[in-house]
Amino acid sequence: xxxxxxxxxxxxxxxxxxPESGREHPLGIGGERLHSWVFGLRTFRRMQGMEGGAGGxxxxxxxxxxxxxxxxxxxxxxxxxxxxxxxxxxxxxxPVFVVTRHPREPxxxxxxxxxxxxxxxxxxxxxxxxxxxxxxxxxxxGGADLVGQFIRDGRLxxxxxxxxxxxxxxxxxxxxxxxxxxxxxxEWRKTQVLDSPEVxxxxxxxxxxxx
Amino acid sequence: xxxxxxxxxxxxxxxxxxPESGREHPLGIGGERLHSWVFGLRTFRRMQGMEGGAGGxxxxxxxxxxxxxxxxxxxxxxxxxxxxxxxxxxxxxxPVFVVTRHPREPxxxxxxxxxxxxxxxxxxxxxxxxxxxxxxxxxxxGGADLVGQFIRDGRLxxxxxxxxxxxxxxxxxxxxxxxxxxxxxxEWRKTQVLDSPEVxxxxxxxxxxxx
Numbered sequence: 001x002x003x004x005x006x007x008x009x010x011x012x013x014x015x016x017x018x019p020e021s022g023r024e025h026p027l028g029i030g031g032e033r034l035h036s037w038v039f040g041l042r043t044f045r046r047m048q049g050m051e052g053g054a055g056g057x058x059x060x061x062x063x064x065x066x067x068x069x070x071x072x073x074x075x076x077x078x079x080x081x082x083x084x085x086x087x088x089x090x091x092x093x094x095p096v097f098v099v100t101r102h103p104r105e106p107x108x109x110x111x112x113x114x115x116x117x118x119x120x121x122x123x124x125x126x127x128x129x130x131x132x133x134x135x136x137x138x139x140x141x142g143g144a145d146l147v148g149q150f151i152r153d154g155r156l157x158x159x160x161x162x163x164x165x166x167x168x169x170x171x172x173x174x175x176x177x178x179x180x181x182x183x184x185x186x187e188w189r190k191t192q193v194l195d196s197p198e199v200x201x202x203x204x205x206x207x208x209x210x211x
Numbered sequence: 212x213x214x215x216x217x218x219x220x221x222x223x224x225x226x227x228x229x230p231e232s233g234r235e236h237p238l239g240i241g242g243e244r245l246h247s248w249v250f251g252l253r254t255f256r257r258m259q260g261m262e263g264g265a266g267g268x269x270x271x272x273x274x275x276x277x278x279x280x281x282x283x284x285x286x287x288x289x290x291x292x293x294x295x296x297x298x299x300x301x302x303x304x305x306p307v308f309v310v311t312r313h314p315r316e317p318x319x320x321x322x323x324x325x326x327x328x329x330x331x332x333x334x335x336x337x338x339x340x341x342x343x344x345x346x347x348x349x350x351x352x353g354g355a356d357l358v359g360q361f362i363r364d365g366r367l368x369x370x371x372x373x374x375x376x377x378x379x380x381x382x383x384x385x386x387x388x389x390x391x392x393x394x395x396x397x398e399w400r401k402t403q404v405l406d407s408p409e410v411x412x413x414x415x416x417x418x419x420x421x422x
Binding site: 011012030151169170174183184187200 | 222223224225229230241244362372374376377378379380381382385386389390391392393394395396397398399400401404406408411413
């Protein structure tokens, strides 16, 4: 069975989006800053249907990560904020399972992305995504609430953090507020650190709690 | 004139101490985890008056940092929580200026540490520390409130973060709550990243705002 993986860009002070993130500002005010390192990369551009772009270590890391999943799980809030900017050919190119309370028919987009709307909770969404992934990994796209829920429940196997050297000072926190993740320390094992001028990538695997 | 520098150990989710930090738990519950990488290092042990310990890249980085300051500024909360564990020979070995509202005579300890209690605010404490440092740097020891205040006011020149791969999930945050640092993004420039199994050191310099 594949693993559950996620990658997120985070400021030094723990934000993955600026303030007022939503339909009007998908990344929050100032939140583009967290992604400036990725916009020019070949792999990122290819996912958006664009040609060209830079290679190098950042791109290789990204390419390796995005080649792994066979399906995506995402929260409703992320779907709502992304719907318009993603356009007719969203950058997923695989089945995406949206955890939502609003039943809706599957939405087939160009380029291989189909959005499935799952009303039976994140666990069911993961189950369906695993089936669709056919042995490949499942990527957790976000948002923070959903990632937090998976971390708390011990269902996130690997987390790739792109740490950007900026303090956003406000916005949406990846790891939520005190207690959101359960209140007990959660250990990770670093498996890779790759540093480049604009970003420090830290790859982490969950350490199973001692039993 | 020397620079203002700080070094702090931080969890992935931004905590520098566990919950209930105070006299009873100086590092907060579970907060020792953030410092486990440092306890065995030669430089750290020497600061505590102990012999032996490990060398290597972590130790060299620490040694380089602790050789720089000629004086320390610290908040009252940190002084209160540290007073007892530091004992008769605190690990500073230089003048320490405590920002407090409680006037008190200077307290001379063994090994070169004298605590001076400054009631005229952090700016005055920094001024006195600069004088005492005689051209060397001034180290900002903590706590989070004081470091945050210096960051917000643009008075911290260099920040050495020791990022530890654990989610503490609760405790005292280095960068406070949304808005505490002023609400506008603050850019830093990475000058060094050193990774070792237990910790990732990220050294940052404040980028002057465009004027």
